[in-house]
Amino acid sequence: MTMNQCKHFDQIHPTEPRTPTGCEECLKTGGQWVHLRLCLSCGHVGCCDNSPSKHATAHFHGTHHPIIHSFEPGEDWGWCYVDQQFFEPMPTFGLETLAHP
Numbered sequence: 001m002t003m004n005q006c007k008h009f010d011q012i013h014p015t016e017p018r019t020p021t022g023c024e025e026c027l028k029t030g031g032q033w034v035h036l037r038l039c040l041s042c043g044h045v046g047c048c049d050n051s052p053s054k055h056a057t058a059h060f061h062g063t064h065h066p067i068i069h070s071f072e073p074g075e076d077w078g079w080c081y082v083d084q085q086f087f088e089p090m091p092t093f094g095l096e097t098l099a100h101p
């Protein structure tokens with residue numbers, strides 16, 4: 001294990017998923033997704049880079065919210081877009097709502 005280099009954990013907050021049933025943009029447009037990612041800054045749910053529209057990455061480019069968590073049941077990993085750093089398990093700092101997708 002390497003030490004955590006990411007300095008963005010102060011930008012994440014305990015947050016409820018805004019669209020617990022799927023990708024926010026895909027739900028609006030009728031799009032399809034493969035996997036879901038949860039923005040830990042605002043609760044945005046977006047689709048992964050294997051999905052046609054890549055809304056989770058688009059959300060980062062639009063908002064610069066740095067860190068996402070997997071929104072797939074049983075997955076406990078996170079990713080910082082800024083540092084390109086992967087965390088598993090994700091140190092969630094009281095974000096226990098993540099355990100109930």
Ligand SMILES: [Zn+2]
Binds near residue numbers: 006007009066080081
């Ligand atoms: Zn970071």
Ligand SMILES: [Zn+2]
Binds near residue numbers: 023026031
């Ligand atoms: Zn999407």
Ligand SMILES: [Zn+2]
Binds near residue numbers: 040044059063065
């Ligand atoms: Zn966000």
